[in-house]
Structures are given as C-alpha cells and as structure tokens.
Amino acid sequence: MSSVASSSTGANTSAEQRNAGPSPGLLVFRRIIGGTVGGVCQAxxxxxxxxxxxxxxxxxxxxVSECASSTLKxxxxxxxxxxxxxxxxxxxxYNATLFSANQAARNLVRPNDLPPGADLSLPRVALxxxxxxxxxxxxxxxxxxVKVRLQLQTKDAAKAEFHGVWDCVKKTVQREGVFALYNGYSALLLSRTIGLPFYFGAYEVTKQAVQGPAAPGQPAAPASSLTALLAGTNAGWAFWTACYPCDFVKTKxxxxPRGTTSFVKVLSDTVKLHGVRRLYSGYGACMLRSAPANASVWFAMENTIAWMGRNGW
Structure with a gap:
C-alpha cells in the first residue's frame, strides 16, 4: 500500500515539475542563446x-528615396x-544582453503564485x-x-576620415578619450527607458491576441513563427514611435566631439530652428527598417528557444 502511495506521489511530483516548466535560470539561458542568434539575423x-x-x-x-538613390549611385x-x-x-x-536582462527582470517581478515563464500582466511586462x-x-x-560616425561618411575611401571600425575607435579615443565611446549615453538610456516598455508590451499584446494567453498557472508556450513575425513587427513600430525623438537627439x-553639446541643447536648438517635426526626420526609414529587423530577431529567437526546449535544453 505504501509503495503504491509512494509511486503515486512520485508521479504527481513529476507531473507538477513538468507543468511548472523550465526554471528561472534556464529561461535566462535560453534568452541568451536565442538573443544571440536573433541579433545576427537582425543586423x-x-x-x-x-x-x-x-x-x-x-x-x-x-x-528615404533621395538617400537610397544617391547612396546606390x-x-x-x-x-x-x-x-x-x-x-x-x-x-x-546586445540582444543576448537585452533579452536575458528582460527575462531576469520578469523573474523578479513575477508573482510567487505564478510559475516561471507564465504570462505577466501588462504593467509587470512594462516594468x-x-x-x-x-x-x-x-x-x-x-x-x-562608431556606427553613426562610419555611416555619415559619404565620400570616397581616399578622402574618408575613418578607414574601418578599429581606425574609428582608435581616432575617437585618441582625440576625445575613452568616454567618447559613451557619447549620447543619456539620450540612449532615456530612449530605452521610454521605448522598451512599449517594445515588450506590444509583443505580448500581439502574441496573446494571435494565439491566446497561456492557461492559468501554466508557463507560456513559445510563439509560432507567424506570431513572432507579426508581434515582432508591432513591437518594433511601438518602440520607435515612442522613443524616436530621443534617438534623433542621440544621433546628433x-x-x-564629447563635451561639446548636451541632450537639452540639441533638443532645444533643433526645436527652435526647425520645429518639433524635425525630431521625426527619418521616421519613415526607421519604420521600414524596424519591420524586418524586429520580425527577424523575434522569429529567430522564438524558434531557437523552441528548438532548445524540444531537445531538452
């Protein structure tokens, strides 16, 4: 009798463990791998x-058309x-850092009565x-x-100021110091603080609208390929619409050179000289870029995570 009870208890425990899904640490590890694969596809x-x-x-x-045609020509x-x-x-x-940090944060804000990987409320997703x-x-x-300074070189190679990535890094550090590589950090941090709640929130809303929320008390399943493409596109559009003015200031x-300007100065000068609409200059190109970029990163990440789950990772 006791052996039957023991066997039944063991089976129940095993079933509970399966229903609980992967551990918080494994969820973070999967996001590291999935984010890495997704980031390469995104770039x-x-x-x-x-x-x-x-x-x-x-x-x-x-x-957009003028820039594309002149660049190609x-x-x-x-x-x-x-x-x-x-x-x-x-x-x-970067994407490994972003998605694993987000997963670690989700683990922290998850209520104790929910299993790891369960759907969270929208305010908790935003937090x-x-x-x-x-x-x-x-x-x-x-x-x-480095990317911005290289992208803004439109002259031929012989006249270019920077000849490659490491030349740009070397000259920037020599002229302005190592902290020049963090020029615009305040604007970047502000843009992410504003944009990331919209990014992850829009993804969750779209995902649940397409394939439904997880059953109560159960971990959420990875998004299907179609869902990841749709939700990733919406996430990118929501992110950039929310934080684009900050990104504009960051680029400027x-x-x-480091120390020659500030977030407030760039913002005020731009609005004073060109109006608020100037802060959305290039928004169309950004939306065009955002769709394939974010669809690809979420598609690759969700499929990588699903593959890891099927293979016991």
Missing part, C-alpha cells in the same frame, strides 16, 4: 535601413553596409522592460557611436 536584415535613417537625421539627405550596394561590422559582431551580444534598459545601453552605446550628440 543582416536591418543595416541598410539604419544607414538611411542616420543620414537623414544628420541632414545628408532629406528623404555614388557608393553602390556596399554604401548601405558602411559600419556594418560593429553591429554584426556585437548585435548578437521588466524598463529594468532591462541600463544593461543593454552599456553594451550598445559604444557600437552606436554622437556626431559631435
């Missing part, structure tokens, strides 16, 4: 659009991929997004500085 898909956005923000061109296809090495090499690391901001900004700011700050 390959989005960099041409990012180049156009940065050039319009800097005033090199006034529209004067520099060829490779012109769209100027500065691609920094995001290619670190975009995976976890805000908490992920400082970690991802620390990783991405130096990359953004990163173009300048």
């Amino acid at each position: 390959l898909c989005s960099h041409p659009f990012d180049t156009i956005k940065s050039r319009i923000q800097a005033g090199v061109a006034s529209s 004067n520099e060829g296809l490779q012109g769209f991929y100027k500065g691609v090495i920094p995001p290619m090499t670190i975009c995976g690391f 976890a997004g805000i908490m992920a901001g400082p970690a991802c900004c620390a990783v991405v700011c130096p990359v953004e500085v 700050m990163q173009m300048q």
Whole structure:
C-alpha cells in the first residue's frame, strides 16, 4: 500500500515539475542563446535601413528615396553596409544582453503564485522592460557611436576620415578619450527607458491576441513563427514611435566631439530652428527598417528557444 502511495506521489511530483516548466535560470539561458542568434539575423536584415535613417537625421539627405538613390549611385550596394561590422559582431551580444536582462527582470517581478515563464500582466511586462534598459545601453552605446560616425561618411575611401571600425575607435579615443565611446549615453538610456516598455508590451499584446494567453498557472508556450513575425513587427513600430525623438537627439550628440553639446541643447536648438517635426526626420526609414529587423530577431529567437526546449535544453 505504501509503495503504491509512494509511486503515486512520485508521479504527481513529476507531473507538477513538468507543468511548472523550465526554471528561472534556464529561461535566462535560453534568452541568451536565442538573443544571440536573433541579433545576427537582425543586423543582416536591418543595416541598410539604419544607414538611411542616420543620414537623414544628420541632414545628408532629406528623404528615404533621395538617400537610397544617391547612396546606390555614388557608393553602390556596399554604401548601405558602411559600419556594418560593429553591429554584426556585437548585435548578437546586445540582444543576448537585452533579452536575458528582460527575462531576469520578469523573474523578479513575477508573482510567487505564478510559475516561471507564465504570462505577466501588462504593467509587470512594462516594468521588466524598463529594468532591462541600463544593461543593454552599456553594451550598445559604444557600437552606436562608431556606427553613426562610419555611416555619415559619404565620400570616397581616399578622402574618408575613418578607414574601418578599429581606425574609428582608435581616432575617437585618441582625440576625445575613452568616454567618447559613451557619447549620447543619456539620450540612449532615456530612449530605452521610454521605448522598451512599449517594445515588450506590444509583443505580448500581439502574441496573446494571435494565439491566446497561456492557461492559468501554466508557463507560456513559445510563439509560432507567424506570431513572432507579426508581434515582432508591432513591437518594433511601438518602440520607435515612442522613443524616436530621443534617438534623433542621440544621433546628433554622437556626431559631435564629447563635451561639446548636451541632450537639452540639441533638443532645444533643433526645436527652435526647425520645429518639433524635425525630431521625426527619418521616421519613415526607421519604420521600414524596424519591420524586418524586429520580425527577424523575434522569429529567430522564438524558434531557437523552441528548438532548445524540444531537445531538452
């Protein structure tokens, strides 16, 4: 009798463990791997659009079509991929940091009566997004500085100020000090603090609208491929719409030597000289870039996580 009870108890415990889903630590590990894979896909898909956005923000061109045609005519296809090495090499690391930090934050804000990986309320999703901001900004700011300065070079290679990524890093540090690589950090952090709650919130809302919420007390299943593409696109659009003016100011700050300007000065000068609409210069290019960039990163990450789950990782 006792052996039957013991066997029944063991079976119930095993079933409860399966229903509880992966541990909090395993969820973070899966986000590290999934974010890395997603980041590489994102960089390959989005960099041409990012180049156009940065050039319009800097005033090199006034529209998406003008910038695209002049870049193709004067520099060829490779012109769209100027500065691609920094995001290619670190975009995976950045997304691994962003998604794992967000998952760690979700673990912290999750109510005790919910299992790890369960759907959270929208306010908790937004709070976890805000908490992920400082970690991802620390990783991405130096990359953004180098990328922006390389993207804004439209002259031929012989006349270019920087000849590659490491030359840009070396000259920037020599002239302005190592902290120049964190030029525009305040604007970047503000943009992420504003944008990330919309980013993760829009993804969750779209995901649950398409495939429904998880059963009460159960961990959420990974999004299907179609859901990830749709929700990722909406997440990117929500993020950039919310924080685009801050990103505009950040780009302007990163173009300048460290200490020569500030967030408030760039913002006030821009509005005074050009009006509020100038803060959304390049918004169209950003939306074009955002769709493939964020659809690809979520698609790759969700499928990587699903594969890891099927294979016992």
